[in-house]
Amino acid sequence: MIDPVDRLRARAAELDALWARLDADEASVLSDRADATADDEHDPEGSTLSGEWQRIDALRRSVLDERAEVAAALARVEAGTYGTCVVCGNAIAPGRLEARPMATTCIDCAA
Template structure:
């Protein structure tokens, strides 16, 4: 069953969701950047032996964990920015692969989605 194109009201709702999400990611990224600075400072001050507490997370593992989260957030920020750009060019809500409407239900769950559900399933590895 083909999805319907978005109505103006739906587009507005999704746009405000995207803007909220973008703002939230910005705040989280800012907090994370601060944590990275702190971990880096603690790491620099740490002695050569960072295996002294095998029970607790080492600064190195904390560092890579934060780096991982940072990467994910940055990717989300990029996806949301791209969605906002598509909104500006009226490409929003259309599948990047087949050009059919993605459908409101899917966009409501994932406003930054670029593929319709059929293409997303076909593209899954």
């Protein structure tokens, strides 16, 4: 069984790397959109630059949301409250934390 805190730290690093890749992708798309000769809106073979930018933007928002969840879980680790349900105060089952290390509630309260 992998320690949930180690999984949180690893996931934070993965999300940070993904964020950096998405930044580079966004910069590339914005550069292409600024090119007056880039007329992809009429290309039936591929996605448009606007569509690609929207996809990247949606991925960035998803990464940002998950990164905030991971940061909050790591803050709970530092505060000594990690693994305690924020609703009822009981311990969150180890299996739940293994499956979802960012969990803030026990199974009963999540239902």
